[in-house]
Structure formats: C-alpha cells, structure tokens
Amino acid sequence: MPFLDVRSVTKQFGGIVANADITLTVGEWEIVGLIGPNGAGKTTLFNCITGVYPVNRGQIYFQGKNITKLKTHERAALGIGRSFQNLGLVRGTTVLQNLVTAQHMTAGYSVIEGMVGAPSTFAVEKELAYKADGILEFIGLSEFRDQVIDDLPYGVLKNVELGAVLATDPQLLLLDEPSSGLSPTESDQLGDILLRLREEIGVTILMIEHHVPLVVRVCDYIYVLNFGTLLTEGLPKAVQSHPEVIAAYLGGEPAGRNGAKAPKAAGKAPARTAKGKAKTAAQTAGTTPDYESPEGQSQYVPYE
Amino acid sequence: MATYIIIGLVSGVIYGLAALGLVLIYKGSRIFNFAQGEFGTVAMYTLYVFVGLAGWSYLAAVPIALLVGGILGILTERIVVRPLQRSPKIIGLVGTTGAALFLVGMELLIAGPLPRGVSGAFEGRGPTIAGFTISKQSLLALAVLAIVATASALFFKKTHLGLAILANSQDPIAAKLVGVNVNRISSLTWGIAGVLGALTGAVLAPEVAIYPGFMTTVILIPAFTAAIFGGITSLVGAFVAGQLVGLIEAMGQFALSKSDTLSKVPEGSYVVIFAVLILALMFRPNGLFGSEA
Amino acid sequence: MPSQANGRGPVKARANWKKQIPRKLILVAIFGGILIFPASVSALQADRFTLAVIYAVIGLSVNVLMGYAGQISLGHQAFVGVGAFSAAYLTSSSGLPLYLSVPLAGLIGGAIAALLGLVALRLAGLYLALITLAYGALAERSIFGIQALTGGGAGRSALRPVPFTSDKTYAYLCLAVLAFLLFIDWRMLRSKFGRALLALKSNEQVAASFGMNPVFYKVGAFVMTGIIAGIGGGLYAFKEQHVVSADFTFTLALTFVIMTVIGGLGDRTGVVIGSAFTAYLPFLLGSLSETRLIEWLPGKLSEKIVVGRIAITAVLLMLTLTRFPGGIAEQLHPVTQWLSGKPFPHHDKKPKKNKGSKKDDSDARQVAASKSRTESKVG
Numbered sequence: 024m025p026f027l028d029v030r031s032v033t034k035q036f037g038g039i040v041a042n043a044d045i046t047l048t049v050g051e052w053e054i055v056g057l058i059g060p061n062g063a064g065k066t067t068l069f070n071c072i073t074g075v076y077p078v079n080r081g082q083i084y085f086q087g088k089n090i091t092k093l094k095t096h097e098r099a100a101l102g103i104g105r106s107f108q109n110l111g112l113v114r115g116t117t118v119l120q121n122l123v124t125a126q127h128m129t130a131g132y133s134v135i136e137g138m139v140g141a142p143s144t145f146a147v148e149k150e151l152a153y154k155a156d157g158i159l160e161f162i163g164l165s166e167f168r169d170q171v172i173d174d175l176p177y178g179v180l181k182n183v184e185l186g187a188v189l190a191t192d193p194q195l196l197l198l199d200e201p202s203s204g205l206s207p208t209e210s211d212q213l214g215d216i217l218l219r220l221r222e223e224i225g226v227t228i229l230m231i232e233h234h235v236p237l238v239v240r241v242c243d244y245i246y247v248l249n250f251g252t253l254l255t256e257g258l259p260k261a262v263q264s265h266p267e268v269i270a271a272y273l274g275g276e277p278a279g280r281n282g283a284k285a286p287k288a289a290g291k292a293p294a295r296t297a298k299g300k301a302k303t304a305a306q307t308a309g310t311t312p313d314y315e316s317p318e319g320q321s322q323y324v325p326y327e
Numbered sequence: 328m329a330t331y332i333i334i335g336l337v338s339g340v341i342y343g344l345a346a347l348g349l350v351l352i353y354k355g356s357r358i359f360n361f362a363q364g365e366f367g368t369v370a371m372y373t374l375y376v377f378v379g380l381a382g383w384s385y386l387a388a389v390p391i392a393l394l395v396g397g398i399l400g401i402l403t404e405r406i407v408v409r410p411l412q413r414s415p416k417i418i419g420l421v422g423t424t425g426a427a428l429f430l431v432g433m434e435l436l437i438a439g440p441l442p443r444g445v446s447g448a449f450e451g452r453g454p455t456i457a458g459f460t461i462s463k464q465s466l467l468a469l470a471v472l473a474i475v476a477t478a479s480a481l482f483f484k485k486t487h488l489g490l491a492i493l494a495n496s497q498d499p500i501a502a503k504l505v506g507v508n509v510n511r512i513s514s515l516t517w518g519i520a521g522v523l524g525a526l527t528g529a530v531l532a533p534e535v536a537i538y539p540g541f542m543t544t545v546i547l548i549p550a551f552t553a554a555i556f557g558g559i560t561s562l563v564g565a566f567v568a569g570q571l572v573g574l575i576e577a578m579g580q581f582a583l584s585k586s587d588t589l590s591k592v593p594e595g596s597y598v599v600i601f602a603v604l605i606l607a608l609m610f611r612p613n614g615l616f617g618s619e620a
Numbered sequence: 621m622p623s624q625a626n627g628r629g630p631v632k633a634r635a636n637w638k639k640q641i642p643r644k645l646i647l648v649a650i651f652g653g654i655l656i657f658p659a660s661v662s663a664l665q666a667d668r669f670t671l672a673v674i675y676a677v678i679g680l681s682v683n684v685l686m687g688y689a690g691q692i693s694l695g696h697q698a699f700v701g702v703g704a705f706s707a708a709y710l711t712s713s714s715g716l717p718l719y720l721s722v723p724l725a726g727l728i729g730g731a732i733a734a735l736l737g738l739v740a741l742r743l744a745g746l747y748l749a750l751i752t753l754a755y756g757a758l759a760e761r762s763i764f765g766i767q768a769l770t771g772g773g774a775g776r777s778a779l780r781p782v783p784f785t786s787d788k789t790y791a792y793l794c795l796a797v798l799a800f801l802l803f804i805d806w807r808m809l810r811s812k813f814g815r816a817l818l819a820l821k822s823n824e825q826v827a828a829s830f831g832m833n834p835v836f837y838k839v840g841a842f843v844m845t846g847i848i849a850g851i852g853g854g855l856y857a858f859k860e861q862h863v864v865s866a867d868f869t870f871t872l873a874l875t876f877v878i879m880t881v882i883g884g885l886g887d888r889t890g891v892v893i894g895s896a897f898t899a900y901l902p903f904l905l906g907s908l909s910e911t912r913l914i915e916w917l918p919g920k921l922s923e924k925i926v927v928g929r930i931a932i933t934a935v936l937l938m939l940t941l942t943r944f945p946g947g948i949a950e951q952l953h954p955v956t957q958w959l960s961g962k963p964f965p966h967h968d969k970k971p972k973k974n975k976g977s978k979k980d981d982s983d984a985r986q987v988a989a990s991k992s993r994t995e996s997k998v999g
Contacts, residue, residue, distance in 0.1 A: 075825055095828035104829065111826035113819045124819050128831035130812040134840070137811025138804050144811060191830055359746050361694075361753065410942040417692060418941055420749050421877065424694060425937040428874045432930030540871060544761070548754045555750075593765025601758050605751060609742050 024087050026051040026227050027072070027195055032081030034064075034071050041067040043251045044081070049195070054221055054228040056238045056259070059248035060272050065231045066108060068248070069197050072229075073105045074098045085195065100128055104193025106184050108200055110177075118167045118175070118183050122155035123148075125190035158186045162216060177204045185216070189224075196220070198230040202237050210234055214241050239263060247271070328581055333459040335577025336570060340468045341531055343569020345542075345550035346557065347475065348523035350565045354496045355516035358416050359551070361423045362403055364542035365430035366396045366521045367528025371537045372437050374445045374529060385448040385533065392529045393522050399430070400521020401514050409513065427543060434539040447533025468530045475526070476566050483562065492516050548597075549576065552604040558613055576600055643959050658791035666791040667859070668903055672896040673794040674855050679880050679895030680801055680888065681848035686877070687886035688814065689841035690821030691740055692749045695756020696876045699846045701868035702759065703729040703853025705769055708776035708863050718781050722797075722854035729850020730843045737842030741835060756873045764865035775864030778857040794855050798892075801848060805888055808844075817841055871930070878937045883948050889956060890949025897948075901929045 025048035034042040041064045049055045057065050070076045072083060074095040082091045090098055105111070112121050130151060132144045159165045162182050172180060181204060188196060201217075202210045214237050220226050232238045238245065239259045247254040247262060249271040255262060262268055345367070352360040370392040377388035407422040449463035483489035494502040495512045503509050528542055535541070553572040557564025579599030583592065592598060658666040678700055685691050703725040710721035736755055740748055764770050784790040808814045816837045819827035824834055857863045875898065883894020905928045940947050949956075957963075 073829065075828075094833075095825065096831050096833045099829050099831040107823075107826060107829075111823065111829060113815075113822045113826070115822070116818065120815070124815040125830045127812055127816060127819075132812070134811075134813045137813050138808045140803070140807035140811075148810075187830075359750060407938065414941070417745055417749060420746060421692075421881065422938065422941055424874050425878060425934045425941075428871060428878070428930055429934035431871055432927045432934070435930070436924075436927045540869065543870060544757065548757050551750055551754070555747075592762065594761040597761050598758065601754050604754055605739060608747050608751065609739070612747065 025049060025084075026053070026086060027229065028084035029068075029072065030082045030084070032068070032071055032083065033079050034067055034076055035079045040251050042071060042078075045248070045253055047246050047253070047256075049227055049229050051227055052221060052225060053243045054217060054230070054241050056242035056245040057229060057231045057248060058233070058238060058245060058262075058268075059254070062250075063248040064251040065248050066199055067251075069105065069199055069231065072197060073103060099191060102192065102194035103197065104188040104191045104195065105197040106188050106199050106201060108203070110180055110184050112172050112180065112184055112187060114173055115171065117169050117171050118159070118164065118186075119152065119155055119169060121172060121183060121187050122158055122190045123151045125187040126151045126154060126192075129154075129192065155186075155190060158189050161189075162186050163212075178206070178209055181205060182213075185213075189220070193226060196226050196228045196230075198228060198232075200231050200233060202232060202234045210237050213237065217241050235263065330459045331577040331581040332574065333461065334580075335574035337459075337461060337465050337468075337573070338576065339553075339570035339573025340465070340472045341527060341546065341569075342549050342553045342572050343566045344468070344472050344475065344523070344527045344530065345546050346553040346565035346569050347479065347562060348520040348527070349550055349554040350557070350559060350562055351479075351516060351520045351523065353554070353559050354562075355492055355513060355520075356404075356408055356412070356419070357496065358408065358419045358423070360403075360520065361420060361543075361547070362399075362407075362426040362430060363520065363524050363550070364544075364547035365427045365434075365540070366399050366524030367531070367542040367546065368434055368537070368540065369399060369430055370396045370525035370528035371445065371532045371541065372434050372443075373525075374532050375438060375443045375537060378445050379443060385446065389529050393525045396521040396523075396525020396528075397518045398521070400517040400519070400524070403521070404514050404517035408517070409510070431540045431543075440539060442536035442538045444536060445532045450533075462534065464530070464533050471526065471530055472566070475523070476562075479562055488512075488515070548604070549573075549600050552600055552607065555604070555612070556607045572600065572603065575603055640961055643961060647959055654795075658788050658795070663787040667787045668900065670787065670791045670794050670855075670859050672899040673791070673798050674852050674859060675879065675895040675899035676892040677794075677798055677801060677852035677855065678849055678876055679883060679891040680798075680805055681845045681852060682876050682880040683883075683885065683888065683891045684805070684817075684848065685841055685845040686880060687891070688809065688817040688821065689838065689845075691838070691841065692745075692752060692877075693736075693845070693873075694749055694753040694877060695736075695759065695870075695873050696752075696845075696849060697868040697870065697873040698756045698759030698763070699729045699733055699849035700853040700856065700872075700876075701764055701865070702732050703850030704778075704857040704863045704867070705764065705776060705853075705865075706850070707854035708778035708857045709769060711778050711858075712776055718784070718858055721778075722851055722858070725854035725857075726847040726851040729853065730847035733842040733846025733849070734839055737839035740838055740842065753870070753873075756870055760865070760869055764868060770863075770865050775862055776857075777862045779861050780858050784858075790859065794859070797851065797855060801851070802888065802892075809888075813837070813840070875933060878933050881947060882933075882936050882940050884946050884950055887947070887949030890947050890952065893952070894948050898929075898933060901932060902926070905929060905932075 027047075027049040029045060029047040032042055032045045033040065045064075045068060047055075047057075047068075057068070059065055067076065071078050074090070074093055074097070078091065082089060084090065085098070085101060085103060088101070090101065090103075093101075099105075113124055116124070130147055132141070132147050136144055156165065156168070159168055162185060164179065164182055164186060167175060167179060167183070172183060175183070181201065185198075185201065188198075202213055205213060217228060217230075218241060221228065230242075242259050244256070245259050245262045246256045247265075247268050254267055254271060255265055257265070345363070348363050348366070349360060352358065352363065373392040373395045374385070374388050377383040377391060378385055403423065403426050407426050408419055411419040411422050447464050447467075449467050453461045453463045453466050455461070483493060491502065491507045491512050492515070494505070495507055495509055495516075499509055502512075524542075527546070531542075531546075535545075549572050550569075553568040554565055555568075556571060557566070557568030576596045576599060580596040583595040583599075658669055661669075678696070681699070682693060682696055685693050706728045707718075707721045707725035710716045710724055711718065716724070736752065739751055743751060770776060780790060784793055816827065816832045819830060819832060820834060820837050827837075828834060860867075879895045879898035880891050881894075882898070883892070884890030902925045905925045944950060946953070
C-alpha cells in the first residue's frame with residue numbers, strides 16, 4: 024500500500040485546469056521528486072495534497088486513509104508536514120519560538136490551562152523548547168536560536184523552515200523547492216540533511232525541485248509535471264535524459280501536452296526501492312522521532 | 328403596502344446618491360471611505376450656519392456646502408489616504424475612521440450636540456401617491472439623483488478625466504506610464520466624492536433633525552449596503568441598488584409592522600438592512616453589477 | 621529568554637546585578653505609586669482613575685482581536701455596551717451580586733462576539749471592517765433600544781454592593797480585575813493559544829500546516845475579546861451606577877480602536893498606557909482650560925473638551941499610522957527594555973535587512989559560521 028496515494032486528482036480554477044488527472048504514489052521511506060517547468064502545477068498539487076485547495080476530481084489516500092475531504096490542520100495531525108515557497112514561518116518571532124509554535128500539536132495542555140498558567144504547562148513548554156533545541160542542533164542552526172527571523176538571511180531561514188516542518192513530527196514531508204536561494208554548497212548540505220532525515224528519523228519525502236543535481240542525488244523516483252499533466256515518471260537518471268522532459272524545460276516540442284493521460288515510463292520499468300531504509304527505532308516504533316536522548320539533553324542520535 | 332413602496336423608493340434616492348460617493352472612492356483608491364457620511368453632515372452644518380444662523384437662502388447656501396464638501400474630500404485624500412497608500416488597505420480605512428471622528432468633533436464645535444434644523448427652498452407637499460405624500464424636497468432629491476446619474480455615466484465613459492480616474496484605479500503604475508498625473512487624479516476623485524457626499528447631505532438637510540454624526544449613524548451603512556449590493560465598482564449598480572435597499576428597508580418595515588412582537592424591535596428596518604448586508608457579503612460579494620469582489 | 625512578538629532585534633542578556641538596582645527601584649516606585657494612588661487622592665480623582673483602568677481593560681480586549689489575532693473591530697462599543705447593560709440588568713432585575721453579574725456580563729459579551737467571529741470566518745479585510753461597523757450601529761440603534769433590556773432613554777441602574785460603594789474601594793476592585801486580566805493576557809500569549817493567534821495572523825496556511833484549526837482560533841479570539849470587553853462594560857456600569865444607551869455611540873467604538881492603535885498594537889504595556897491616556901484626556905483638557913489656551917473657541921467648556929479630545933485623538937492616530945507605526949509602545953521601547961533589566965538599546969530601531977555594510981558583514985559571518993558547523997557535523 025503506498026504511503027501517499029494521489030489518484031486522478033484534478034484541480035480547476037474557473038476555466039484553468041491547474042492539475043489534470045494526476046496520479047502519483049510515494050512509498051514509505053522513499054524520497055520522491057516532483058519536477059517540471061514553472062507554472063506546471065506543482066505547488067497546486069501540493070496545495071491539493073495538504074488540503075489548502077479542495078480537489079475537483081480524484082481522491083487522496085495517506086497511509087491507506089482517505090484524506091480527500093479533510094482540512095489542512097487535520098491532515099497535519101495525521102503526519103503530513105509541508106514547507107512553503109515563501110517561507111512558512113511566523114514573522115516577528117524568534118527562531119526558537121517558531122519551532123515551538125510548530126509543535127502545536129504536541130503541546131499537551133488545554134487552552135484554559137495555558138491561559139491561567141497552570142503548573143502543568145511549564146513542564147510541557149520546557150519539553151517543547153528542548154525538542155526545538157534538538158532540531159536546531161540537528162540542522163546546525165543553534166546559534167540563531169534567539170534571533171528574530173525578520174533579521175536573518177534567506178538561506179538560514181530556509182533551514183529554519185525545515186526545522187519548523189520537522190517540529191510538526193511529520194511522517195510525510197512535502198518540501199516546496201527546499202534548495203531555492205541556496206548556494207551549491209548549501210544545496211549539498213541540504214541533500215545530506217534530507218538523506219539523514221530519511222535514514223535516522225524515518226521520514227518519507229516528496230519534494231518539488233528545480234535543482235537537478237540535488238534531485239538526481241537524493242531522489243529514488245521522479246515525477247515530471249508539465250502544463251498541469253503528468254508528463255512522465257521514472258528513475259532519476261532516465262528522466263534526466265528523457266527527450267520530452269528536456270523539451271519541456273527548454274521549450275521544444277512538448278509531446279505530452281495534448282491530453283495523453285497515461286504517464287510514459289522512462290527507460291526500464293521503474294523498480295522503485297527506497298535507497299536504504301531507516302534502521303533506527305523509528306522503524307519499529309514508527310512514530311515520534313527522537314531528537315534528544317532520554318536525559319533531556321539535545322543531541323541527535325547517529326546511526327550506529 | 329403601496330405606501331411603503333413609495334417610502335422605500337424615496338429613501339432609496341438618498342441611499343443611491345450616498346452610495347455614488349462610496350463607489351467613486353472605491354474605484355479610485357480601492358478603499359472604503361468611512362468618512363463619506365461626515366462629508367454630508369458637515370455640509371448640513373454648513374447649511375445650518377448660512378441658512379439658519381446667517382439667514383441666507385437655501386439655494387444660495389448649497390453651493391457653499393458643496394464647496395466645503397469638495398475641500399474636505401481633497402484634504403482627506405492628502406492627509407489620510409495618500410500617506411497610507413502603500414500600507415495595507417485596512418490601515419487606510421482606519422485612517423478614514425479617524426477623519427470621520429475628527430469631523431464629528433468639528434461639528435460639535437460648530438453647533439454643539441443639540442439637534443438643529445435647516446429650512447429648504449421647496450417647502451411643502453408634492454404629489455400624494457398611494458397614500459404617501461411626497462415632499463417637494465424629495466422631488467428635488469430625485470431630480471438631483473437623475474442629473475448626477477447621467478452626468479457621472481457620461482463623465483466616466485466619455486471624458487478624458489473620467490477615463491483617467493478609471494485607469495488610475497485599475498492600475499496606478501500603468502496609468503503613470505501613460506502620463507496620468509496620479510496624485511492630481513486622486514485628489515480630484517476625492518474632491519468629487521466629497522461634493523457628492525455634501526450633495527447628499529444638502530438634499531437631505533431640510534427634512535431631518537441634524538446632529539453630530541447624523542449621516543454616519545443613519546445613512547452610511549445603508550449606503551454601503553447599496554454600494555456593495557450594486558457591485559462595489561459599479562456606478563449604475565449604486566443607483567439601482569440604492570433603490571433596492573430603500574425598498575427592502577421599507578418592505579421590512581412593513582413586514583415587521585404586521586407582527587405585534589417584531590414591531591417592537593427598535594429600528595427593525597435597520598436590522599433588515601444589516602441582514603441584507605451580511606447576506607450580500609457572504610454570498611454575493613460581487614453584487615449585481617460588479618466585476619470583482 | 622524569548623523576545624516580544626514585535627520583531628525588535630535579538631534579545632540581549634540581562635545586565636549584571638549591580639545595574640539592576642536602580643531599575644528595580646524605579647519599577648517599585650511606579651507600581652507602588654499606582655497602588656497607593658486611589659487611596660491617597662480625592663474620590664473624584666479615584667473615580668477618574670477607575671475610568672482609566674476600565675479603558676485599559678477595553679484596550680486589552682481590542683488588542684487581543686486586532687493586535688494578536690490580526691482582525692478588526694470597528695463596532696467594539698457593542699460588546700462593551702452589551703456587557704454594561706447585562707450587568708446592570710442582572711443586578712437590578714435579578715438581584716445578582718456584582719461579583720456574579722460582571723463575569724456573566726463577560727460571558728454574554730463573549731457570546732455576542734462569537735457571532736461576529738463566525739462572520740469573520742467568511743470575510744476579511746475591508747468587508748469585515750464594514751460588517752463590524754454595521755454591527756456596532758446595529759447595537760447602538762437596535763439592541764440598545766430594547767426597552768426591556770436597557771430601560772430605553774432612562775437607562776438602567778447598577779448599584780454597587782456595600783464594600784465598594786466608595787469610589788476609592790471600587791477603584792481598587794477595578795485595578796485588581798485589570799491586574800488579573802493582564803496576567804491572563806501574559807500567560808495566554810506565552811501558551812499555545814497565543815502562539816496560534818500570532819501564527820494565524822501571520823499566515824493562515826502556515827498555521828494550518830502546524831495543526832492549528834483556524835476556525836477554533838479565529839472564533840476563539842472573538843470570544844476572548846468579547847469576554848474582556850463585556851467585563852469592561854460591566855465594570856463601567858457599576859462605576860457610573862447607571863447606564864444609558866446614549867453612552868455607547870459609534871464614536872466610542874472608533875475611540876477604542878484608535879486608543880489601541882496609538883498605544884501600539886500587540887504590545888500590552890503600550891495599549892494600557894494609550895487607553896489610560898485617552899481616558900484621562902478630557903480631564904487634562906479640563907485643567908488646561910483654566911489657562912487661556914482654548915478660551916477663544918466657541919461653545920461651552922464641556923463641548924470644547926469633547927471636541928478637543930476627539931481632535932487630539934484623531935491627530936495622534938494619523939501620526940501613529942504614518943510616522944510611528946509602533947505607537948507609544950515603540951517610543952517607550954528603550955525605557956521598557958531597560959526597566960526589564962536589559963541594557964539600554966541605543967542603536968536598535970527596527971532592524972532592516974539590507975541596512976549597511978556593518979550588518980552585511982555580520983550576516984556573512986553568521987552564514988559562514990553556520991556552514992562550518994554543518995560541515996563539521998556531516999563531513
């Protein structure tokens with residue numbers, strides 16, 4: 024059973040069909056890329072998967088559960104985390120506060136308790152801060168902990184946002200152009216982080232990307248979108264050299280535009296296996312990733 | 328019941344006239360002018376000063392009131408709207424509420440809080456239709472509305488200035504590029520809106536008791552309802568919807584009067600208007616003639 | 621130590637303890653002064669003090685809605701008025717004691733506000749502002765006109781119970797309520813509720829992706845604002861011991877919004893100061909009239925005062941909107957930072973991103989530092 028199962032999703036805005044009959048699957052612990060020229064409908068698809076847009080046709084399943092009718096925050100509670108193109112962060116607050124805010128779902132006290140400052144909230148808040156520190160350490164952002172995000176450079180904020188998404192305890196990470204604005208070195212480091220996330224924490228990733236080296240290095244499988252339809256899908260190397268994909272980006276004769284519905288397999292039949300599965304406790308427990316040791320100190324748990 | 332229809336149509340004239348100014352400003356600055364009502368109230372007080380205190384005739388004083396309205400519009404644009412044009416629209420709106428408040432203060436200064444009266448030029452009764460006697464002043468209002476309606480339709484379709492205002496509202500940068508002096512257009516738009524607001528107040532003045540904040544309390548919300556109902560960017564819509572709002576209000580009044588308990592609701596007709604406003608906003612924000620929400 | 625929700629630059633560490641002493645002394649002086657004030661002045665002054673406190677309560681209410689949740693309310697006098705009349709009604713008709721009728725008035729205010737909250741789910745921006753204005757007018761014209769509830773023109777009475785018949789003791793009661801509400805506001809903002817409000821204000825989609833239910837928090841913000849405003853109204857009813865519907869006109873709603881904006885949206889201290897100042901303004905103007913300053917203006921003194929207050933408030937609003945967006949709070953920021961123990965922030969105005977070479981250098985250093993850290997981890 025696929026982890027994420029997008030079945031024939033169509034999204035229309037008035038006369039414009041942004042997503043036409045898209046079928047896409049992501050297996051558990053896979054890192055899947057979603058590429059395509061600008062305006063192909065990739066972010067729209069993300070918005071459909073996360074519930075920002077209701078779909079006109081089609082169904083979406085997550086871990087076997089039909090989430091097509093659920094609201095965004097309900098899907099977040101099921102473990103779908105998502106990053107945004109324009110930085111999904113809360114302005115006017117610090118990096119730490121952002122990561123604590125993002126842990127909203129794990130803040131285990133009621134609203135009333137929060138308002139009166141009940142003692143139970145103090146322990147929870149401390150825990151949230153610890154976990155936030157753990158994530159910051161994992162990504163390497165601890166020194167920005169108390170800085171207001173409005174002052175920080177874009178590259179740093181991209182990583183902060185990754186941290187915020189991780190703080191929501193996602194099982195599926197939807198990343199929208201995570202490397203945009205990053206230098207090649209930073210992109211490389213991002214790739215390392217993504218691979219580590221999969222290995223050590225056990226997340227599944229679907230990412231929109233333009234940065235080809237990153238995609239080829241990190242992704243197990245790729246879907247190509249063009250003009251709202253699925254142009255093709257397949258293993259990275261094959262897709263990379265697929266003539267129609269190249270044409271789509273460079274503006275040559277795009278073959279898949281005239282309503283061809285079945286995505287053409289590129290090269291060999293795609294044998295989709297996730298490159299290395301997560302072998303930590305996350306695999307057996309399958310739930311909350313541990314960013315800290317039991318003593319409550321922040322350290323990431325290296326794979327041993 | 329027919330009486331109520333006539334009453335509704337008559338008040339609809341005023342609502343339509345008031346809505347015109349609101350639509351004009353929205354077309355020009357993409358903002359709701361919460362001071363629009365007070366342009367009218369200040370005009371009323373101007374009439375009070377010249378007619379009531381200084382003894383001028385109504386017809387002689389009206390141009391002065393219109394001038395005052397125009398000046399207020401221009402001043403509001405320069406002091407409140409222009410500095411805030413790059414901020415979110417809601418900030419500009421809060422600014423206009425400050426202007427409204429300021430004008431209420433000025434009204435208090437002119438004549439104190441007690442209600443005042445102004446005698447018009449067309450005293451007395453006009454024709455009686457369906458049991459309701461339409462005052463001559465109301466006929467004047469109708470005539471004014473008709474004139475203003477045709478004039479503004481022509482203005483926006485045919486004159487350079489009118490087209491410039493439309494261009495500026497739709498795309499200020501493009502308008503600048505084709506040589507439209509944006510600042511002057513903006514001032515002019517607000518000046519005209521100020522005159523329209525003053526006109527509404529002037530036309531209404533002889534028929535009501537004038538007190539500070541009158542127009543905002545009594546006319547502004549129904550005028551906004553008409554403006555939105557008609558499609559916030561449509562001048563034609565403002566006229567038509569003004570009549571509709573007047574009718575709905577009167578019909579509501581009529582319906583409420585039928586029931587013993589409901590007729591005791593104070594200002595039930597306003598409740599009806601409020602309901603219309605909410606329903607219009609929630610289900611048909613484009614209104615009847617508008618092309619955008 | 622987290623910084624406030626207003627983007628003022630990195631939080632600085634506290635200065636050493638020796639430097640803390642003068643700050644603590646001043647803080648003690650300020651709070652001590654406020655505490656002693658009602659007891660040591662005349663009943664009239666205490667009564668005015670109470671008005672300032674009540675305005676502060678209302679300001680907090682507006683701040684929750686506009687400052688934290690990013691909504692707008694131009695009809696706030698509706699909630700305050702409903703609270704006032706409910707409290708008066710409950711006490712004079714049903715005989716409920718003050719300590720019950722005021723909280724109940726709060727709950728009723730919250731319920732009324734929830735209705736508006738439901739509308740706010742579908743509308744935003746200019747349209748919502750319009751609806752709130754219309755709502756306020758609805759209250760002013762219709763709801764407050766209901767004889768049974770508000771006693772029509774004659775109004776309703778709300779007599780204070782025995783311990784608080786003195787203006788001075790009542791001032792302390794109101795001060796206690798304000799302190800309590802400030803505490804709740806403080807805790808709320810540091811809890812997940814406050815963070816959710818701020819996140820939703822910043823970007824609703826992002827907040828939803830954090831698992832926050834927009835409906836719950838938007839309506840929740842309205843409920844909170846209504847409760848606090850209702851309590852303010854109830855306190856007002858008992859202060860005057862008599863309320864009439866003419867007390868609650870649309871100009872009052874505008875005043876409430878303006879005083880909160882002037883104080884500084886989102887900043888509790890600023891809002892309290894702005895509100896108290898607005899409440900005191902007529903009295904200040906009254907004493908000014910002793911001088912020649914406004915003698916030449918037409919009209920009676922009381923009218924001049926109202927006019928003066930309106931004019932000054934409107935002018936301050938324009939200044940705040942155009943020149944000083946952070947309001948009083950931002951102007952007082954150096955002082956409040958210093959008082960809370962941090963060093964006097966000399967150069968920290970709102971830090972802009974591309975300010976100058978100095979800032980760019982520190983940015984570059986930070987980025988380089990972060991790179992080397994991740995390199996050492998991954999490499």
